[in-house]
């Protein structure tokens with residue numbers, strides 16, 4: 001039986017080249033909504049999402065995240081921050097929100113990727129007015145893919161990463 005959620009998980013790939021095409025407003029808003037609706041520990045929702053769409057700001061982001069220069073060409077990007085005082089749970093919650101946004105976007109034909117990581121994005125926080133109470137976890141560029149996304153996931157076999165009942169009994 002078809003399962004659209006699983007299909008998204010199965011097919012989504014990191015995409016680093018985007019078409020020069022706007023994302024319709026309702027789809028952009030749905031991406032942010034997917035983050036907002038994500039579950040968090042004790043429902044604290046310790047995240048903050050900054051939706052960036054101005055070309056100059058996207059270029060700035062591309063310059064600030066060493067591992068994500070292609071954000072400069074994205075149609076939009078979301079800067080994801082979380083409350084520092086929530087520590088590891090905050091990091092986990094915000095990561096989950098990123099996954100929600102990326103999968104929801106993929107369902108609408110929009111590609112994306114995770115760029116950067118907490119502890120290395122202070123310059124992004126400074127530039128975009130993130131207060132000291134928050135840690136920037138990632139910058140996530142979004143856009144229609146420049147070319148058809150063809151690719152296969154390279155993943156370890158299930159027997160290497162999953163067990164049945166006990167760690168030492170591979171799931172086959």
Ligand SMILES: Cc1cc2nc3c(=O)[nH]c(=O)nc-3n(C[C@H](O)[C@H](O)[C@H](O)COP(=O)(O)O)c2cc1C
Pocket residue numbers: 012013014015016067068113114115116117153154
């Ligand atoms: C936590 C995390 C951080 C990542 N950081 C970057 C990054 O800074 N720059 C980048 O180009 N890709 C980044 N990626 C994308 C991964 O490299 C990519 O998802 C992985 O190689 C698997 O490729 P696939 O998603 O196409 O299957 C990151 C992914 C995750 C989950």
